[in-house]
Amino acid sequence: MNLNKHPGKLFIISGPSGAGKGTIANRILEETNLEFSVSMTTRKPRDGEIDGVHYYFVEEEDFVRNIELGGFLEHAQVYGNRYGTPKQAILDRLEKGIDVLLDIEMQGALQIKENYPDGVFIFILPPSLSELRKRLTGRGTESPEAIEMRLSNTLKELTYVDKYDYLVVNGELEEAVNRVKSIIIAEHSKVIMTPEELVREYTEGEEE
Numbered sequence: 694m695n696l697n698k699h700p701g702k703l704f705i706i707s708g709p710s711g712a713g714k715g716t717i718a719n720r721i722l723e724e725t726n727l728e729f730s731v732s733m734t735t736r737k738p739r740d741g742e743i744d745g746v747h748y749y750f751v752e753e754e755d756f757v758r759n760i761e762l763g764g765f766l767e768h769a770q771v772y773g774n775r776y777g778t779p780k781q782a783i784l785d786r787l788e789k790g791i792d793v794l795l796d797i798e799m800q801g802a803l804q805i806k807e808n809y810p811d812g813v814f815i816f817i818l819p820p821s822l823s824e825l826r827k828r829l830t831g832r833g834t835e836s837p838e839a840i841e842m843r844l845s846n847t848l849k850e851l852t853y854v855d856k857y858d859y860l861v862v863n864g865e866l867e868e869a870v871n872r873v874k875s876i877i878i879a880e881h882s883k884v885i886m887t888p889e890e891l892v893r894e895y896t897e898g899e900e901e
């Protein structure tokens with residue numbers, strides 16, 4: 694039987710820098726069947742980052758060429774670097790019934806919402822601005838000025854929350870991960886069959 698079998702779905706995790714998107718995305722990739730969409734970026738790799746695994750690290754000219762070829766589902770400039778979501782790899786996986794997970798910032802998420810409204814848009818937010826400041830400081834990847842810029846951007850990003858399907862507050866990590874996993878399950882439980890299809894599938898092969 695093939696009851697309510699869903700096609701591949703695109704899950705977009707988005708939200709302010711330091712919200713915990715990467716941390717939650719890693720857990721989801723470990724604990725579910727979702728596959729990660731590896732983005733292209735012009736930023737330099739950080740220690741431990743692997744080309745083709747965390748990002749495709751490219752030069753500006755390669756990035757621009759890919760825009761011209763129509764190779765991105767979305768792309769954006771983020772704090773001085775370019776980031777883009779390669780289109781074909783995602784379409785291939787969705788077609789095979791594989792769910793895909795994106796970890797992207799808000800400009801990109803809003804572009805995808807325009808072009809691909811079937812995506813599931815999940816906004817991740819830390820419990821407070823002070824907690825966000827603490828986490829960004831603790832991560833140690835940005836200067837104090839860069840952290841202040843991210844905090845002021847966060848306030849702007851809050852005003853776009855209504856573009857999203859779900860809001861997950863990332864207070865306690867386990868709870869946030871469980872909520873995202875629950876969203877994935879709920880999305881796959883949505884009714885997509887017509888009554889006629891359901892009756893046909895349900896009775897096929899049954900004796901009269």
Ligand code: ADP
Nearest residue numbers: 710711712713714715716828832863864865866
């Ligand atoms: P983003 O990918 O959204 O920029 P990260 O996943 O890098 O955010 O998280 C920012 C920092 O906050 C990291 O140092 C991470 O370890 C920490 N962090 C993430 N989630 C939590 C949480 N629930 N509680 C405490 N610290 C967290």
Ligand code: 5GP
Nearest residue numbers: 732733768769771776777778796797798801
């Ligand atoms: P980082 O440089 O810290 O890895 O990422 C910076 C920001 O860029 C994060 O908010 C991350 O979610 C976002 N990002 C990563 N890949 C993409 C992408 O392909 N498109 C967009 N729009 N944002 C991305």
